[in-house]
Amino acid sequence: MPNTDTDKKMLHKLGFTLRETLGEGKFSNVKVATSTKHKEPLAIKVVDRRRVSQESVQKFLPRELSILRKLDHPNIVQTLEIFDMTNEMVYIVMESAGTDLQQLVQKMGKMPCVPDARDIFVQVVGAVCYLHGCNIVHLDIKCENILLSADGRQAKIADFSLSKEVSSVPELSTTFCGTESYVAQELWLRFPHDAKKVDVWSLGVVLFAMVTGSLPFHGCLCNMVQNQQQGVLHLRGVSQLPEPCQALIVQMLQFFPHTRPSMEQVASNRGILPRDCVGLSLFCSINAVEKKLLSSLSSCGCGWD
Template sequence: MSKSSGGDRWLSELGYKLGQTLGEGSYSKVRVATSAKYKGPLAIKVVDRRRAPPDFVHKFLPRELSILRAIRHPNIVRVFEFIEVCNGKLYIVMEAASTDLLQLVQQLGKLPCVPDARDIFVQVVAAVRYLHDRNLVHRDLKCENVLLTADGRRAKLTDFGFGRESRGYPDLSTTYCGSAAYASPEVLLGIPYDPKKYDVWSLGVVLYVMVTGCMPFDDTHIHSMPRRQKKGVFYPDGLGPLPEACKALIALLLQFSPASRPGVGQVAKNTWLKGALLNKDTSRSLNTRID
């Protein structure tokens, strides 16, 4: 019997039925699953500690698990169960989503600024605000890590592999992490950085991608990205008009100097975002404080 089929049988005994693989890395994979224990579709992240590098096993994974156990918010993917087994594998059982924000943007080309992009962004901001209020940071905010329900209206933040505790300045990080296309100038320059302001920059990139369908800065040559970032953001020809308030918010989030970027609490109070045509769940999530 293969290790994979053995793992499947073991989960089956716990009431889980595994389906197709959604994604796979060098030492982890995510699979669709169902269970009589929990309603709705599930995803199970399988982490193989034996194949993972020591830095991941002893530093990043414990941080991720600690964060996942501590958080609960309508716009953050809910984790139901952690299953440890003696063969070195860890199974993280969580709610599944139909798609992610990147796939939606690729499918549509770009999202209508109002209401679609604004309504989704409000929810992502609510999730990040919840984290920052608890001195937690994500450090890998990107469209792929924003999951969406089948109707595309409920957004849920996922993947806390680079998450950590941080109180913001002067509690600085020195670890380069995340995706270059979403990385702030100070991270790309290798300067000790405020992780909360890094998250705010990444929020700006996410909003830009939603309303334009493209990245604000070309990451082909990472070493020259900070120079382009310092010049500010430009919009593609033929894009069509965007609300000036949306463009102003993007410019504010993508301030080259981290000290000039707002905190996420200020972002949540932005008048353009406050004007979103929110459904009841989204409106509640924007102001939620869950302990």
């Protein structure tokens, strides 16, 4: 773990005060922070290069920092500053959040498709579409990495430690990473894969978890792949979902990657967008392309109702 006392002293010199811990990992932790120059609530990710594997130092960490510097979307956690101390510490200063989707699902048990799940999901879809449009894949989309405002209305994707840039021409990746319950079969089976379709699968798992209160697939490798091949329609809670929501989950959790939709196709799905443009606050938080999409589809009377 990073040395907390050393971190506090260094960050104090930079104008930050560390407070309670939000999350801990083997090589990094995330702490609440305050600042003399940023008025909004902050979180600081502290990474100790000296404790990180050589692969992470040479590959994953530089990739993460490069991507964080490029991102600009209302539904992606904003990185405010990066302090890269040569050969030692990295401090990533970002906006903080009230809670995350995992905590909300655990609290609610499951979320009503309309409006709760739909209004959060459409924001996350917009963010992943933006990433894929920039030829960036996240590769660790999960409920814990979707942060929410204190009122639960605004969603933002976080944690780009496994993300990477890909070619604009579809190519097969050989990077195997992610969180087991959210990982598609092609990663379990160690097949070269389309990384964007891996994100689509993981987002489908997120949607399933939101509306049923549980994860669709779990267990050992053999059981996981077998269960994924059987699909989700037979799983508990799915038959009670509105048909458009069922259909979208089934599409995103197709066993064979080439049969899954692209994120652009998910975004244009006539079932995910609400008739009322999911409220003024969300409508104002998205970009011009997403506003146009919401307006055109809501005029068709589309939704999960």
